[in-house]
Amino acid sequence: METITTAELLEHWQGHRRLTRRIIEAFPEDKLFTFSIGGMRTFGEISNELLLMGAPPAHGFANPGEWISFKEMETGDLNIEPKTKEDVLTLWDWSTDQINKYWKDVTPERMREEETLYGQYEGMMWWHLFYLIDNEVHHRGQGYVYLRALGVEPPFFWER
Numbered sequence: 001m002e003t004i005t006t007a008e009l010l011e012h013w014q015g016h017r018r019l020t021r022r023i024i025e026a027f028p029e030d031k032l033f034t035f036s037i038g039g040m041r042t043f044g045e046i047s048n049e050l051l052l053m054g055a056p057p058a059h060g061f062a063n064p065g066e067w068i069s070f071k072e073m074e075t076g077d078l079n080i081e082p083k084t085k086e087d088v089l090t091l092w093d094w095s096t097d098q099i100n101k102y103w104k105d106v107t108p109e110r111m112r113e114e115e116t117l118y119g120q121y122e123g124m125m126w127w128h129l130f131y132l133i134d135n136e137v138h139h140r141g142q143g144y145v146y147l148r149a150l151g152v153e154p155p156f157f158w159e160r
Helices: 006-026 043-052 055-062 085-103 125-149
Strands: 114-117 121-124
Touching (some): 006 043, 055 085, 055 125, 114 125
Antiparallel strands (some): 114 121
């Protein structure tokens, strides 16, 4: 018996992504790739990592056994190594569209299948999705700390 639909899972994931996008938008342009605290990475670098955990895994969710990198995706003329806030947001929006496109092929049964992602991470597909979301929440928390340190009021975390 299904307790949550794949459409509901997608909406939950995309809700987190919308909030993370708002964190990126809130950063002053000159601080996204330069400001850090305590030796942590900049939020621009973190955002680039989060981009790797969007469209490529969505492709794998929809295509069993096909875990590709960003470089293997058809990105057209997009800069897949963004260095500006505009580049990050453009790639973020493209990635969001790709997730939505691929997710149409993800079935409830797929969530119960076991796979090894990128040759390293074994588990059921629902676990992998939760990991992606948990990782984003963790890193978004760093963005909140950075924004507060910069004197910028971050978006409310519950407004996804």
